[in-house]
Amino acid sequence: MISRANVNDVPIILRIERKCFGRRGFSKAHIIWILKNPAAMTYVYSHQERPVGTIMLKRDLDVARVVSIAVLPGHRRRGVGTELMAMAEDIMREQGAKVMKLEVNVNNDTAINFYRHLGYDFDGILKGYYSWGEDAYVMGKTLDQEEDSEVDCIGFRS
Numbered sequence: 001m002i003s004r005a006n007v008n009d010v011p012i013i014l015r016i017e018r019k020c021f022g023r024r025g026f027s028k029a030h031i032i033w034i035l036k037n038p039a040a041m042t043y044v045y046s047h048q049e050r051p052v053g054t055i056m057l058k059r060d061l062d063v064a065r066v067v068s069i070a071v072l073p074g075h076r077r078r079g080v081g082t083e084l085m086a087m088a089e090d091i092m093r094e095q096g097a098k099v100m101k102l103e104v105n106v107n108n109d110t111a112i113n114f115y116r117h118l119g120y121d122f123d124g125i126l127k128g129y130y131s132w133g134e135d136a137y138v139m140g141k142t143l144d145q146e147e148d149s150e151v152d153c154i155g156f157r158s
């Protein structure tokens, strides 16, 4: 089950951040800031009523962004991340976003494989993006609008 998070969920989100990113996870203050940001949305994935994954999103007009996604180690490779990303893309598409973007550590092979598997392409590199000095790839995916694909289809047939 996926549910929208609010400030009451800070301890849950903080726990998952720490387990997935260690000391490089977002601080409590940053999580609260994201939860209170009107342009951002955070969701929690629960398995048998236990929170096991989170996704944080932000939208700026046409461009949506995955701020963070994390699944607890014991629950990985079971499709939780894929479900969270699919939901995120649906929500952002409904809100009118045309593209989903994200930054990923150039050394995070797991996450790079994950995003490639979901159809994300490389869209540049940000040197020294992280506070500890590592670089990030920018990755992105076009969020096809259903109306557009219908029009394309009719256009192709005529």
Ligand SMILES: CC(C)(COP(=O)(O)OP(=O)(O)OC[C@H]1O[C@@H](n2cnc3c(N)ncnc32)[C@H](O)[C@@H]1OP(=O)(O)O)[C@@H](O)C(=O)NCCC(=O)NCCS
Binding pocket: 020, 021, 068, 069, 070, 071, 072, 075, 076, 077, 078, 079, 080, 081, 082, 083, 103, 104, 105, 108, 109, 110, 111, 113, 114, 115, 117
């Ligand atoms: C990246 C992450 C969110 C993926 O979550 P997940 O629930 O395990 O992902 P899924 O089970 O939906 O995986 C979907 C596909 O991604 C790819 N993938 C996922 N983990 C992978 C791994 N360790 N190695 C290679 N490919 C992997 C596979 O193609 C997988 O499909 P398959 O299992 O059928 O082979 C999770 O590994 C995680 O939380 N990592 C730590 C936090 C992190 O790095 N977040 C990203 C920050 S940018």
